[in-house]
Every structure is written in structure tokens, then in C-alpha cells.
Amino acid sequence: MRDGELVAKSSPSRREEVSLVEQWARVRGRLQAEVGEVEYRTWLKQVALAGIDGDEVTVILPTRFLRDWVNKEYGDLITTLWQEENAAIRRVDIRTGPSRGTAPNLAEPPIPAASHAPPVARAEVIAPLDQRFTFDTFVVGKPNEFAYACARRVAEAPATAGFNPLFLYGGVGLGKTHLMHAIAWELSTKPRNGQKTSVAYMSAEKFMYRFINALRSQSTLEFKNELRSVDVLMIDDLQFLIGKDNTQEEFFHTFNALVDAGKQIVISADKSPSDLSGLEDRLRTRLGCGMVADLHATTFELRISILEAKAQRAGVEVPGKVLEFLARKITTNVRELEGALNRLVAHANLFDRQLTLETAHEVLHDVLKAFDRKITIQEIQKKVAEHYNIRVTEMSSARRARNIARPRQVAMYLAKQLTSKSLPDIGRHFGDRDHTTVMHAVSRVTELMAQDAAFGEDVELLRRMLEN
Numbered sequence: 001m002r003d004g005e006l007v008a009k010s011s012p013s014r015r016e017e018v019s020l021v022e023q024w025a026r027v028r029g030r031l032q033a034e035v036g037e038v039e040y041r042t043w044l045k046q047v048a049l050a051g052i053d054g055d056e057v058t059v060i061l062p063t064r065f066l067r068d069w070v071n072k073e074y075g076d077l078i079t080t081l082w083q084e085e086n087a088a089i090r091r092v093d094i095r096t097g098p099s100r101g102t103a104p105n106l107a108e109p110p111i112p113a114a115s116h117a118p119p120v121a122r123a124e125v126i127a128p129l130d131q132r133f134t135f136d137t138f139v140v141g142k143p144n145e146f147a148y149a150c151a152r153r154v155a156e157a158p159a160t161a162g163f164n165p166l167f168l169y170g171g172v173g174l175g176k177t178h179l180m181h182a183i184a185w186e187l188s189t190k191p192r193n194g195q196k197t198s199v200a201y202m203s204a205e206k207f208m209y210r211f212i213n214a215l216r217s218q219s220t221l222e223f224k225n226e227l228r229s230v231d232v233l234m235i236d237d238l239q240f241l242i243g244k245d246n247t248q249e250e251f252f253h254t255f256n257a258l259v260d261a262g263k264q265i266v267i268s269a270d271k272s273p274s275d276l277s278g279l280e281d282r283l284r285t286r287l288g289c290g291m292v293a294d295l296h297a298t299t300f301e302l303r304i305s306i307l308e309a310k311a312q313r314a315g316v317e318v319p320g321k322v323l324e325f326l327a328r329k330i331t332t333n334v335r336e337l338e339g340a341l342n343r344l345v346a347h348a349n350l351f352d353r354q355l356t357l358e359t360a361h362e363v364l365h366d367v368l369k370a371f372d373r374k375i376t377i378q379e380i381q382k383k384v385a386e387h388y389n390i391r392v393t394e395m396s397s398a399r400r401a402r403n404i405a406r407p408r409q410v411a412m413y414l415a416k417q418l419t420s421k422s423l424p425d426i427g428r429h430f431g432d433r434d435h436t437t438v439m440h441a442v443s444r445v446t447e448l449m450a451q452d453a454a455f456g457e458d459v460e461l462l463r464r465m466l467e468n
């Protein structure tokens with residue numbers, strides 16, 4: 001099971017549920033008393049109860065950063081308080097999951113056993129939606145405007161020809177799930193023609209889980225009817241079905257039945273249909289025959305807009321310089337970007353300090369280290385040699401001709417700037433040169449960059465190419 005995909009492993013009775021919720025309320029109260037109001041509000045307010053399985057209670061937090069922090073700082077305390085409240089509890093599992101306000105919440109209702117499952121149980125199919133993931137909170141920019149427009153269109157007029165199925169794809173943390181939830185919110189809250197649209201949203205993993213459960217409890221017919229009764233079926237992270245042939249088969253039939261009945265399907269995956277090798281050909285073909293929309297990697301501008309929107313929503317003022325710093329450092333994943341911002345804001349709240357570039361460096365030191373791509377000296381040598389049109393072996397040769405020595409110095413300079421290697425270490429990579437030679441190269445290039453604008457631009461260009 002992955003983060004954020006909570007399933008009720010056992011099915012507590014209604015009474016057990018109620019008493020669990022009461023216990024949780026008391027644990028929260030004591031937690032608050034133990035750590036004090038400020039700390040509680042900063043770190044613990046968002047902890048939500050997810051469920052219980054035997055002697056293990058699961059609580060969830062909305063971000064990985066908060067989860068790790070709470071685990072490290074408060075894990076033991078939370079466990080102790082739980083055990084004092086309920087002696088049967090051995091372990092508390094702290095993980096990430098969608099936040100649904102601050103009210104205590106239990107995991108999704110357990111799947112009803114075949115005997116008392118209603119013939120059409122629409123509500124059962126609908127997985128909880130994240131309240132933060134709406135069209136209003138989605139920031140549109142060049143890389144995602146097409147996907148956004150398609151999502152809007154489907155939300156306004158599901159099952160329009162040309163938009164069915166809608167297939168959204170892109171890398172991790174670029175907004176696929178956000179857009180899907182936005183469609184689901186829009187459809188399930190706004191009646192069309194006086195009728196409510198029933199939407200089933202679930203991850204492919206959950207789809208498989210439910211399918212297997214249905215097989216086990218011999219209720220596949222109910223499962224199928226349940227799915228086929230909805231107006232819109234949304235399956236998130238379809239790549240999960242790769243290699244799961246039986247589930248794929250079932251999905252394919254459901255898919256066909258729904259499309260034939262004029263229902264809308266929305267799918268997300270990390271790759272385009274044609275690149276999802278490992279999915280059956282006929283399924284790939286059908287997936288690609290509606291609208292396929294790509295969520296591209298974010299641009300600097302989009303990252304800034306997203307950060308601005310989030311900061312505004314959080315009601316904090318973050319200096320432009322700090323936002324720029326974040327947008328430059330964290331480039332691949334909006335979730336990580338948000339996490340870093342949350343952390344800064346929490347820190348500022350906690351210590352009642354002004355947010356500055358220095359604080360950002362300090363607070364995010366360890367986070368950013370993970371994002372610093374490791375540039376190697378070999379890469380630098382190769383790029384610089386290419387750029388100056390010399391052989392890469394000249395980087396370690398003894399030749400002192402200007403047209404060779406200068407590029408070599410540039411490479412040494414960049415190695416000093418872009419890696420964490422020591423001067424002697426760098427020297428070793430350049431034909432076993434002495435660290436004083438490297439030092440000299442660094443100061444010479446610095447000097448030249450200040451004197452000669454064209455040279456300076458050249459070096460900057462190289463740096464940018466290497467950093468990307």
C-alpha cells in the first residue's frame with residue numbers, strides 16, 4: 001500500500017467507531033495540553049484519525065514533511081497517549097493521506113458484504129475528495145493550460161464527443177490528481193438539468209483492491225453494477241494496472257460498458273497511452289481515442305505563480321526573493337514546492353520571525369540538499385570541452401597552449417562552483433594538478449569574467465547548461 005491510499009483493513013462496528021472517535025478526541029486534547037497551544041497549532045492540528053486495525057491505530061497528515069516531523073518529534077508521545085486511552089493499542093502508524101478538514105475522520109467505509117449490499121450503492125464508490133483540489137485553487141500556466149481546459153470542459157459537459165475518455169498524463173506532482181478531484185467536485189456538487197451527476201473517483205490501486213475483494217466475497221456482479229451505475233468514472237494512476245492482467249481485463253470491460261452507455265471516463269497516468277507498455281494493446285488503443293492531454297513540467301513562471309497563490313491562501317506574506325529562491329531550487333514537483341513553503345511558513349509562525357532569504361536557506365538546508373543535482377567533474381569537463389571544441393582528454397593533458405589552458409581553467413572554476421569537491425580533489429581530476437593550480441584558475445576566471453563581458457556570458461551559459 002502506498003502513501004495516501006488508505007483502506008479500512010478490518011471493519012469496526014459502528015459502536016467501535018464512535019468510541020474510537022471519542023478516544024481520539026481525548027488524545028488530541030491531552031496532546032494539546034502537553035505541548036502547548038502554539039506547537040499544537042503549528043504541527044499537530046492537522047493530524048487526523050484514519051482508522052484502526054487490530055492493535056494499530058493509523059493517523060494521517062496532509063504532507064510528507066509534516067508526517068516526518070510529527071513522527072520524529074511527537075511519535076512517542078502520541079503512542080503513549082493512545083495507549084493510556086486504550087490499553088489494547090500497541091502501535092500508532094503515522095502516514096500521509098488526504099486531509100478532510102480538522103474533524104476526526106475514519107477511513108472510507110468498509111466494502112459491504114454481498115449479502116447486505118444494496119443493488120446500486122453509488123455512494124460507496126466515491127472515494128473521499130481532497131477539499132483543496134478544486135479548479136479555483138489550480139494555477140494555470142503554459143505547461144498545464146491545455147489539460148486544465150480539457151478538465152474544465154469535461155466538468156461542464158461530460159461525455160461530449162471528442163473528450164471521452166479524457167486521458168491526463170504527466171510526471172509526479174504536476175497536478176493530475178488535483179485536476180481529477182476538481183472535475184469530481186464540480187460534477188458532484190453542481191446539478192445538471194436538475195439532476196445530480198454521480199461520480200466515482202478512485203486510484204487504480206483501489207480499483208484493484210475492490211475488484212479482488214469482490215472476487216473473494218463472490219460479489220463481482222455487485223461490483224460491476226456499482227461501477228456501471230455511475231455517470232462518470234475516474235481512475236487515477238492507471239499505470240498501477242501494468243502487470244495486473246485480471247484487473248486490467250475487468251477494467252477494460254467496465255470501461256467499454258460505460259463508454260457504450262454514453263458515460264464519461266477520466267483517466268490519469270504517468271505516461272501517454274502509447275507509452276504505457278505493459279497495458280494490453282486494445283486497452284491502450286481505446287484509452288487514446290478520446291482526448292489525451294499532457295501536463296508538462298512546470299516553468300519558473302508557473303512555479304512562482306503557484307507559490308504566490310499558496311502564500312496568499314495561507315495568509316502569509318513571503319518576500320519575492322524567497323519565492324524566487326524556492327522556485328529556482330525545487331523544479332520538478334509541485335508537491336515538494338508546497339512542502340517547502342509550508343515548512344517555511346510553519347517555522348516563521350513558530351518562532352514569530354520574519355521570513356528572509358537567510359531563514360529560507362537555514363530552514364530548508366536539508367530539504368534542498370536532496371534537490372541539488374549532483375553534477376560531476378566529468379560532466380563539467382565534457383560540456384566545457386564540447387563548448388570550446390577541444391578534446392576532453394586535454395582537460396588532463398600537460399599542454400599549456402592558451403586555447404587549451406583557458407577552457408581547462410573554466411572547467412576547474414565550474415568544478416569549484418558546482419560541486420562540493422575540495423581543491424586537491426579537483427586538481428586530481430585534471431591530470432593530477434596541484435591545488436594551487438586550481439586556486440589560480442578560479443581567481444583567474446573570476447577576474448576575466450569581470451573584465452570581459454563576452455567571456456563572462458560564456459561561462460554563465462555553461463553553468464546554466466550544467467545546472468539544468
Ligand code: ADP
Pocket residue numbers: 132133137138139140144170171172173174175176177178179306334335338
Ligand atoms: P500528481 O497527481 O500529478 O502526482 P497532484 O495533483 O497530487 O500531482 O499535485 C501535487 C500537489 O501539487 C497537490 O497539492 C496539488 O494541489 C499541487 N499542484 C500541482 N499543480 C498545481 C497547480 N497548477 N496549481 C496549484 N497547485 C498545484
Ligand code: MG
Pocket residue numbers: 176177178236237
Ligand atoms: Mg496523483
